[in-house]
Amino acid sequence: MSRALRNSPLVSPETREKVQRIARELNYQVDRSAAGLRSQTSHTLALLLFEDSTTDNSQINPFFLSMLSNISRAANRRNFDLLVSFQQLSKDWHYEYEASNRADGIILLGYGDYISFTDKLAKLLSEDAHFVIWGATQPGIEAHAVGCDNFAGGRLASEHLLGLGRRRIAFIGDITDRCPEFKRRYEGHVAALAEAGLEPDPALQIDAQGPETVGFEATQRLLDSGQPFDAIFAVSDLIAIGAVRCLNKAGLSVPGDISVVGFDDIHAARYLSPALTTVRQDTSAAADLLVDKLLRMIAGEEARTDLLAPSLVVRGSCGGRER
Amino acid sequence: MSRALRNSPLVSPETREKVQRIARELNYQVDRSAAGLRSQTSHTLALLLFEDSTTDNSQINPFFLSMLSNISRAANRRNFDLLVSFQQLSKDWHYEYEASNRADGIILLGYGDYISFTDKLAKLLSEDAHFVIWGATQPGIEAHAVGCDNFAGGRLASEHLLGLGRRRIAFIGDITDRCPEFKRRYEGHVAALAEAGLEPDPALQIDAQGPETVGFEATQRLLDSGQPFDAIFAVSDLIAIGAVRCLNKAGLSVPGDISVVGFDDIHAARYLSPALTTVRQDTSAAADLLVDKLLRMIAGEEARTDLLAPSLVVRGSCGGRER
DNA sequence: CAAGGGATTGCAAACGTATTCAGGCCGATC
DNA sequence: GATCGGCCTGAATACGTTTGCAATCCCTTG
Numbered sequence: 001m002s003r004a005l006r007n008s009p010l011v012s013p014e015t016r017e018k019v020q021r022i023a024r025e026l027n028y029q030v031d032r033s034a035a036g037l038r039s040q041t042s043h044t045l046a047l048l049l050f051e052d053s054t055t056d057n058s059q060i061n062p063f064f065l066s067m068l069s070n071i072s073r074a075a076n077r078r079n080f081d082l083l084v085s086f087q088q089l090s091k092d093w094h095y096e097y098e099a100s101n102r103a104d105g106i107i108l109l110g111y112g113d114y115i116s117f118t119d120k121l122a123k124l125l126s127e128d129a130h131f132v133i134w135g136a137t138q139p140g141i142e143a144h145a146v147g148c149d150n151f152a153g154g155r156l157a158s159e160h161l162l163g164l165g166r167r168r169i170a171f172i173g174d175i176t177d178r179c180p181e182f183k184r185r186y187e188g189h190v191a192a193l194a195e196a197g198l199e200p201d202p203a204l205q206i207d208a209q210g211p212e213t214v215g216f217e218a219t220q221r222l223l224d225s226g227q228p229f230d231a232i233f234a235v236s237d238l239i240a241i242g243a244v245r246c247l248n249k250a251g252l253s254v255p256g257d258i259s260v261v262g263f264d265d266i267h268a269a270r271y272l273s274p275a276l277t278t279v280r281q282d283t284s285a286a287a288d289l290l291v292d293k294l295l296r297m298i299a300g301e302e303a304r305t306d307l308l309a310p311s312l313v314v315r316g317s318c319g320g321r322e323r
Numbered sequence: 324m325s326r327a328l329r330n331s332p333l334v335s336p337e338t339r340e341k342v343q344r345i346a347r348e349l350n351y352q353v354d355r356s357a358a359g360l361r362s363q364t365s366h367t368l369a370l371l372l373f374e375d376s377t378t379d380n381s382q383i384n385p386f387f388l389s390m391l392s393n394i395s396r397a398a399n400r401r402n403f404d405l406l407v408s409f410q411q412l413s414k415d416w417h418y419e420y421e422a423s424n425r426a427d428g429i430i431l432l433g434y435g436d437y438i439s440f441t442d443k444l445a446k447l448l449s450e451d452a453h454f455v456i457w458g459a460t461q462p463g464i465e466a467h468a469v470g471c472d473n474f475a476g477g478r479l480a481s482e483h484l485l486g487l488g489r490r491r492i493a494f495i496g497d498i499t500d501r502c503p504e505f506k507r508r509y510e511g512h513v514a515a516l517a518e519a520g521l522e523p524d525p526a527l528q529i530d531a532q533g534p535e536t537v538g539f540e541a542t543q544r545l546l547d548s549g550q551p552f553d554a555i556f557a558v559s560d561l562i563a564i565g566a567v568r569c570l571n572k573a574g575l576s577v578p579g580d581i582s583v584v585g586f587d588d589i590h591a592a593r594y595l596s597p598a599l600t601t602v603r604q605d606t607s608a609a610a611d612l613l614v615d616k617l618l619r620m621i622a623g624e625e626a627r628t629d630l631l632a633p634s635l636v637v638r639g640s641c642g643g644r645e646r
Numbered sequence: 647c648a649a650g651g652g653a654t655t656g657c658a659a660a661c662g663t664a665t666t667c668a669g670g671c672c673g674a675t676c
Numbered sequence: 677g678a679t680c681g682g683c684c685t686g687a688a689t690a691c692g693t694t695t696g697c698a699a700t701c702c703c704t705t706g
Binding site: 100212 | 418
């Protein structure tokens with residue numbers, strides 16, 4: 001009897017005890033398919049990691065893997081199962097999961113060009129789609145997004161560099177519309193410069209998005225340009241790591257000659273020598289927020305965009321005080 | 324009609340076309356709960372990542388995350404969904420997933436003390452449990468395991484070090500029964516020594532298992548012991564990274580003074596300077612093998628232990644030829 | 647021309663649960 | 677003492693598929 005197992009108040013305590021005891025003895029497990037069919041609910045969330053089709057699929061940004069593990073824990077904590085898929089986002093991801101009753105809601109994770117399907121997302125809003133997305137807020141889907149305050153994060157990084165006396169800060173990261181979150185970081189960077197009475201130099205901004213090798217190449221381009229600079233603000237730790245490798249190869253010392261600050265605080269940031277100073281995004285809090293918001297949406301409540309405060313983690317790659 | 328959609332030969336091509344076209348037009352999706360209930364199958368695999376309870380839960384070995392992403396792709400490629408859980412392994416993980424019809428089979432992933440529940444695994448064998456496990460073969464569950472040939476891997480690493488003229492090779496890694504795979508690597512190491520006419524020195528073996536910090540501490544212990552050594556074979560890349568950091572802190576150069584070789588080939592191995600020479604486990608092939616074996620078991624076929632051949636990836640951390 | 651057989655198709659049952667509904671029991675109230 | 681009402685329980689239904697089975701159709705063969 002379903003009521004007894006689910007602690008319904010409609011059933012007397014004695015009966016409940018008895019049923020539950022016997023269920024335990026028989027190693028009885030509720031059949032999820034049957035329960036799902038009857039209640040039209042799967043008690044399952046789906047996590048879709050969409051990847052930039054340009055990058056090598058076998059390599060995933062550790063930041064997202066960290067998100068993944070925290071999301072899994074967050075879902076489990078709430079007694080929801082988590083379905084994980086790394087597939088290229090299919091045309092009908094929403095129908096595939098929700099309409100088929102495989103998942104009650106969907107979490108979207110990924111950098112890059114989801115702007116290309118923003119219109120699709122907007123369309124889903126008018127239907128009964130339950131999904132949340134990590135990243136920058138897009139017009140039209142504000143309520144579904146959870147993101148880090150990228151503007152504040154960018155400002156934090158550049159303020160730190162300026163505070164250490166750096167004046168010619170290169171920004172390595174894509175600021176086109178393809179990467180709204182990177183763009184916001186750049187705006188924070190510019191704001192920090194402005195506070196210090198400085199103008200951003202367009203020659204010091206290099207587009208880059210992707211794995212470590214992209215950071216390496218972008219830095220090479222920067223060096224080749226001959227522009228003088230004394231610091232690098234990399235839009236992700238992966239890119240920062242590539243930048244450091246490139247600088248070292250060119251005979252430049254970090255932080256002696258060049259300060260480098262990253263973004264994300266992936267674990268590898270700690271292993272570098274010097275350890276990477278970076279702007280930390282709290283993946284555990286982000287995961288909680290994403291899952292909470294999604295469950296609230298499923299429950300029919302309205303929700304708003306949530307912004308997470310980033311924090312600066314000072315390590316060795318910028319010089320100044322070492323920790 | 325189910326038959327038309329599933330391309331059953333019982334239905335005529337014209338009818339099939341027609342049904343499928345209309346289904347597409349209506350955006351029809353098969354209800355997985357109903358299908359699962361009727362067919363008593365979920366078309367879903369569960370991936371259980373059990374963690375050593377001693378380590379900080381928030382940090383997962385990148386090697387397993389790489390396995391995870393490849394397993395997800397492998398499952399999707401076969402049109403199976405993947406349920407992921409990082410929970411501490413519960414007492415009844417098998418019943419929770421299989422008996423409840425949430426998953427058709429289970430993939431177990433994790434280092435360490437699953438020896439503690441080997442007896443439980445053995446018991447499940449007598450029942451209708453469908454599961455595979457990554458790691459060292461345990462007596463009694465051979466048929467369910469997929470693992471790397473750790474003996475060969477250990478030998479590969481030490482042969483490389485010996486070939487570079489190193490003679491006092493420290494082995495950092497737990498060789499107790501808790502970590503059967505590490506033990507096999509040590510045996511491979513010893514075999515390589517024997518080939519070169521050398522005896523293993525027990526003073527050069529330090530127990531260690533876990534994240535980077537554990538490698539750091541173990542190396543510190545090695546240094547404190549005063550034993551001379553000219554190379555380190557670390558049982559995992561994470562430990563190798565900790566070892567390098569410790570050596571550098573002690574003023575020793577890698578590879579100038581000490582050669583270091585790791586195991587796994589996690590992505591971070593590439594980012595180090597010098598980049599880490601390591602024994603690579605092909606996570607993509609491993610994932611394919613795990614999923615294949617599990618699906619075969621579900622289909623009722625018998626399977627045997629699969630061993631994956633490791634390969635040596637030479638980078639800069641051992642000296643000699645640099646790549 | 648009738649019968650037989652193969653190829654399709656339509657019908658109906660069953661999967662195991664959640665939930666509605668009616669009924670039964672018991673205590674309290676008048 | 678009878679009626680009413682509250683609390684609990686048991687039965688019955690519906691969820692949307694898959695699949696076995698019976699029925700139909702058409703073509704071939706005797």
